[in-house]
Amino acid sequence: MATQHSRAAARTMISPAVILLLGWMLIPLGLTIYFSFLRYNLLMPGANPFVGFENYAYFFTDPAFWPAVINTLLLVGGVLLITIVGGVLLALLLDQPIWGRGIVRILVIAPFFVMPTVSALVWKNMFFHPVNGLFGQLAKGLGFEPFDFLAQAPLASIILIVSWQWLPFATLILLTALQSLDSEQLEAAEMDGAGALSRFRHIALPHLARAITVVILIQTIFLLSVFAEILVTTNGGPGNASTNLTYLIYAQSLLQFDVGLGSAGGVFAILLANIVAFFLMRMIGKNLDL
Amino acid sequence: MGRIVLKDVAKSFGDVHVIPPLNLEIEDGEFVVFVGPSGCGKSTLLRLIAGLEDVSGGVIEIDGEDATGMPPAKRRLAMVFQSYALYPHMTVRKNIAFPLKMAGMDKAEQARRIENAAKVLNLTDYLDRRPGQLSGGQRQRVAIGRAIVREPAAFLFDEPLSNLDAALRVGMRLEISELHERLETTMIYVTHDQVEAMTMADKIVVLQAGRIEQVGSPLELYHTPRNRFVAGFIGSPKMNILEGAEAEKRGGHAIGIRPEHIAPSATTGTWKGVVGVSEHLGSDTFFHVHMDGRREPLTVRAGGEVSLHHGDAIFLTPDEEKIHRFDHEGLRIA
Ligand SMILES: Nc1ncnc2c1ncn2[C@@H]1O[C@H](COP(=O)(O)OP(=O)(O)OP(=O)(O)O)[C@@H](O)[C@H]1O
Ligand SMILES: [Mg+2]
Numbered sequence: 001m002a003t004q005h006s007r008a009a010a011r012t013m014i015s016p017a018v019i020l021l022l023g024w025m026l027i028p029l030g031l032t033i034y035f036s037f038l039r040y041n042l043l044m045p046g047a048n049p050f051v052g053f054e055n056y057a058y059f060f061t062d063p064a065f066w067p068a069v070i071n072t073l074l075l076v077g078g079v080l081l082i083t084i085v086g087g088v089l090l091a092l093l094l095d096q097p098i099w100g101r102g103i104v105r106i107l108v109i110a111p112f113f114v115m116p117t118v119s120a121l122v123w124k125n126m127f128f129h130p131v132n133g134l135f136g137q138l139a140k141g142l143g144f145e146p147f148d149f150l151a152q153a154p155l156a157s158i159i160l161i162v163s164w165q166w167l168p169f170a171t172l173i174l175l176t177a178l179q180s181l182d183s184e185q186l187e188a189a190e191m192d193g194a195g196a197l198s199r200f201r202h203i204a205l206p207h208l209a210r211a212i213t214v215v216i217l218i219q220t221i222f223l224l225s226v227f228a229e230i231l232v233t234t235n236g237g238p239g240n241a242s243t244n245l246t247y248l249i250y251a252q253s254l255l256q257f258d259v260g261l262g263s264a265g266g267v268f269a270i271l272l273a274n275i276v277a278f279f280l281m282r283m284i285g286k287n288l289d290l
Numbered sequence: 291m292g293r294i295v296l297k298d299v300a301k302s303f304g305d306v307h308v309i310p311p312l313n314l315e316i317e318d319g320e321f322v323v324f325v326g327p328s329g330c331g332k333s334t335l336l337r338l339i340a341g342l343e344d345v346s347g348g349v350i351e352i353d354g355e356d357a358t359g360m361p362p363a364k365r366r367l368a369m370v371f372q373s374y375a376l377y378p379h380m381t382v383r384k385n386i387a388f389p390l391k392m393a394g395m396d397k398a399e400q401a402r403r404i405e406n407a408a409k410v411l412n413l414t415d416y417l418d419r420r421p422g423q424l425s426g427g428q429r430q431r432v433a434i435g436r437a438i439v440r441e442p443a444a445f446l447f448d449e450p451l452s453n454l455d456a457a458l459r460v461g462m463r464l465e466i467s468e469l470h471e472r473l474e475t476t477m478i479y480v481t482h483d484q485v486e487a488m489t490m491a492d493k494i495v496v497l498q499a500g501r502i503e504q505v506g507s508p509l510e511l512y513h514t515p516r517n518r519f520v521a522g523f524i525g526s527p528k529m530n531i532l533e534g535a536e537a538e539k540r541g542g543h544a545i546g547i548r549p550e551h552i553a554p555s556a557t558t559g560t561w562k563g564v565v566g567v568s569e570h571l572g573s574d575t576f577f578h579v580h581m582d583g584r585r586e587p588l589t590v591r592a593g594g595e596v597s598l599h600h601g602d603a604i605f606l607t608p609d610e611e612k613i614h615r616f617d618h619e620g621l622r623i624a
Binding site: 189 | 377
């Protein structure tokens with residue numbers, strides 16, 4: 001692209017793609033922000049007057065708001081904790097030359113291919129259901145009162161379902177990282193007198209640090225917007241016990257037909273995601289410059 | 291203390307017998323070098339001694355104690371790996387401290403030993419760097435430092451210099467030899483570099499396909515190789531081997547003569563040939579001489595200033611005293 005002419009030509013050539021991408025991002029974002037400043041309820045057609053921050057004020061003072069924020073953070077944190085601890089353990093197991101390793105690997109990866117709605121339904125009806133579910137049957141068989149997971153521990157149940165879906169992803173990434181660990185390093189540590197636990201703690205875990213940060217980053221992005229699992233299992237209830245921000249926005253804009261309020265929630269969700277991303281990036285930045 | 295005795299030690303991976311039963315004694319304080327062609331089992335033998343592989347048979351004794359079933363950490367041996375195997379996320383200081391920390395040594399003693407090792411190995415300025423920020427030679431020294439702080443009964447080196455460039459190799463070679471002089475600890479050193487073997491060893495063990503071909507001092511191996519394999523393996527350039535009439539005349543199935551024991555001349559000599567490639571190294575010149583009835587050229591060493599060129603006739607006179615004779619099996623005839 002040496003000459004002015006070719007530069008101009010190049011700019012013309014890439015402009016459709018740039019404009020399309022910009023439009024794709026900016027129009028929905030702009031509309032959301034615009035709607036968030038209007039009184040815009042589909043049940044009250046007519047004028048949509050500009051109301052400033054009224055929608056935001058309503059959204060933040062909604063009794064469901066703080067529970068939703070806390071639920072969102074609990075959901076993200078809980079799933080991250082389970083998937084990373086479980087993922088490291090599974091990766092260690094799958095790295096061993098055990099019998100039938102190939103089949104076990106496929107089994108471990110399988111949940112990732114199941115759609116969220118499907119897996120949530122499977123868990124709801126086949127495992128958690130107090131009458132028909134496996135856990136209920138088991139409890140009854142052992143002579144206990146069946147535990148109604150989705151009613152009595154709704155958020156924990158959803159964390160369990162989502163963890164089950166994301167465990168394969170974490171395992172896969174951590175397994176590849178583990179396999180790239182130089183075996184001579186482990187042997188050197190063995191000669192240096194490190195037992196299996198010390199080798200894990202001092203050699204394998206630091207080696208996995210980078211992969212763990214990548215898992216945290218990617219999963220957090222997706223976990224902030226968990227929705228289908230809640231919709232098909234608890235509908236955010238009982239009460240607000242399993243309502244996260246995504247579900248709250250859905251409930252306000254689509255169940256209450258209040259586009260303005262939902263938009264305000266959407267804008268808040270964008271801000272929250274960016275704050276989380278900011279901290280994650282700092283964490284990764286620290287971890288990547290080994 | 292570090293007397294290591296291998297009794298009928300064997301190793302096979304499944305059906306592959308890498309090391310047939312083998313006996314070897316390594317005295318306390320000795321510098322022993324394992325040499326042999328690639329894939330002959332040098333690393334495997336070292337790893338058996340270290341305890342990183344289980345033996346398929348036989349007994350390994352360290353200081354008179356049966357160590358065959360002992361885990362590596364209990365054998366009081368330290369190993370320096372070819373890839374250095376430093377811990378990348380730890381500083382040099384932490385790398386060196388790692389074996390001490392694992393042994394639960396108190397902090398003051400740790401610091402004292404690290405300071406000592408760093409001084410000996412010229413690492414004092416690098417203690418707070420990570421391995422990634424060091425040169426190859428420095429990394430090698432860290433790996434050695436990590437080995438010496440433990441004050442092991444013996445050191446095991448697996449081709450420690452093969453990743454370094456030629457100049458650095460010479461330097462590190464001297465440093466390791468000096469370290470051996472100072473520590474007087476047993477060292478077992480694997481290499482396939484001739485020069486390393488000849489210059490460093492008290493005792494060389496020549497291996498081929500897992501078997502020990504000969505054990506002896508460097509000069510013993512040079513002067514009286516037990517068979518054709520050792521004769522060809524020790525010495526550089528390789529010994530010339532002749533079969534047929536010339537060999538029978540001297541009472542052997544084959545004879546061997548080293549390039550440095552043949553006198554070249556432009557006018558008279560026992561054998562006649564034609565100069566092929568000549569390699570001028572300044573101090574020496576090596577002629578590759580083509581002779582009738584031989585497919586391989588004969589290598590001959592001459593002084594630096596011999597004016598013979600490609601295609602010239604050349605006469606060669608072997609030093610009859612220095613000719614090695616071998617029988618049909620390739621064994622030396624005394
Ligand atoms: N884990 C293993 N499984 C099967 N065969 C092996 C294994 N490790 C080594 N071998 C075989 O054992 C033989 C000796 O290997 P070893 O690594 O000891 O050779 P080496 O003498 O160190 O060679 P080099 O000089 O190239 O390092 C080789 O033929 C190799 O293929
Ligand atoms: Mg080797």
